[in-house]
Amino acid sequence: MKNSKNSITAKCVAMCVKDMRAFNAVSSEGFRELGQELMHLGAHYGEVNVADVMPHPSTISKHVKEQADAIRNSIMPSVINKTYWCLVNNVLFATKFHDVKKTGINIMKEIEERVADWNITRDMLHSFVFVSDRDANVIQALENHERIPCAAHCISTALSHTVGEGNFFLNTAKYIVRYITKSGFCSSLKSSLKQEVCTRWNSLYTMLESLHIHYNKVAALLTEKDSAYRLKGYDNELHFLRPFKEDTDELEGEKEPTFQRTEHLTVKYSECNFARNTICFSHGLLRKKAVS
Known part of the structure; x- marks a missing residue:
């Protein structure tokens, strides 16, 4: 059993290296279910060539699309005419920064002055979630607020x-x-x-x-x-x-x-x-x- 497990480990290592897969792919639920099914198949039919039982990528793509369409069709009736989340874009303001140093204090002051035009108070800003780059002055400006770094940046x-x-x-x-x-x-x-x-x-x-x-x-x-x-x-x-x-x-x-x-x-x-x-x-x- 130990030799068999070492052989499986070696094959997992080879898969991660050859196919550029994440290391935890071998512990994923889907991978283990596939492995278990292959073991059941081997126990039932004996040793078989895996190439004879593995589906073509286009077959997998077709089946995934069919399952997705089935799920989509089953939930759409409950979604129609009901409120659901969507993204709403609004530009609050775009302005040239004042002729002062872009310190954290000055940046926060500028934000507070601009959002005041929308009747947004300083206290209300604490309920906002800011997405920004990771410049030190911006981080300092938003240190008392919830801030998420921009992933693309x-x-x-x-x-x-x-x-x-x-x-x-x-x-x-x-x-x-x-x-x-x-x-x-x-x-x-x-x-x-x-x-x-x-x-x-x-x-x-x-x-x-x-x-x-x-x-x-x-x-x-x-x-x-x-x-x-x-x-x-x-x-x-x-x-x-x-x-x-x-x-x-x-x-x-x-x-x-x-x-x-x-x-x-x-x-x-x-x-x-x-x-x-x-x-x-x-x-x-x-x-x-x-x-x-």
Whole structure:
């Protein structure tokens, strides 16, 4: 029994490594139910090839959709004509900050003055939940209020502190985009290349994506200058950054609440090993920043 358990452990390790699965996937209810069903199958029919019994991904997708439709159809009659939660967006104010230092005290004073126009008192503000970035002055301003850090901003900050610093491929991509833009070659492209803007979320991904779209044309231009070698390697970075772009887009929904998605992303980032080919990448630092 001990040897069998060691063999199962080795297979679980191999699954997490090969398929990039979270370590606690092996303790999930669904995984254990699947394992138990496979054991029942083996006990009944003897040793069988697992490939003969496992369904195709499209089959799973079809069955999930059918079950979702069935559940949706069963609950919709009770939802129709009844009140349910929805996201309502209202811009209370947008204003230029006064010509004073942006200390925590001054920021809170500005907020109190602006919301007063909506007949919201200082005491009423304590029932509000603020979502903000993690700048020290903002945290100080809201220290006596309930504050939730913006998840999308946390992702962007974590990436900006851990990706790109001394990265040869990313720095080369920035150089290429800058070179193509300043040399006037952009006029020969169907759309312009996007340069990274450090204050914009996912701008590094946007830059690499624009380079990827015009890869053949840019490669031809660089070949003329004997610089085609500089275009290699960026695609790994693009592939790595894409999930973060998708996660940020998911958190930026304006027509439905997205707060419930932050818990899923917290677990995802804390358990993922962030494996990739870039040796200089700080795995631990990104994990720490992403979940904090």
